[in-house]
Amino acid sequence: MxxxxxxxxxxxxxxxxxxxxxxxxxxxxxxxxxxxxxxATVLGEMAADAAVIQHRDDLRAQHEGRLADD
Known part of the structure; x- marks a missing residue:
């Protein structure tokens, strides 16, 4: 060498x-x-995002249900 x-x-x-x-x-x-x-971890952030999306979808479903009842 x-x-x-x-x-x-x-x-x-x-x-x-x-x-x-x-x-x-x-x-x-x-x-x-x-x-x-x-x-905060990646999985924790994903779980929090999923909870927000689920809540949003629940509110939309309730709102659409009220419109159908009217």
């Missing part, structure tokens, strides 16, 4: 470690942001 090959391998390892560090920092940041938002 030449000196250039060793230098390239060392640089590649350092870049990989730096990238892993950046990913770890951002994952911690976003995890703490979700906790600040009340522990």
């Amino acid at each position: 030449t000196t250039n090959s060793i230098v390239l391998i060392v640089v590649a390892i350092l870049v990989a470690l730096a990238l892993a560090g950046v990913v770890a920092i951002f994952s911690r940041k976003f995890r703490s942001d979700r906790r600040l938002l009340g522990g």
Whole structure:
């Protein structure tokens, strides 16, 4: 192995470690942001959206029922 090959391998390892560090920092940041938002998760947000849509549909059905009765 030449000196250039060793230098390239060392640089590649350092870049990989730096990238892993950046990913770890951002994952911690976003995890703490979700906790600040009340522990919102993707599944929790989907459940909340489904509840809103169900409520909207129930109100529409009640409104249409009243119009049919009139």
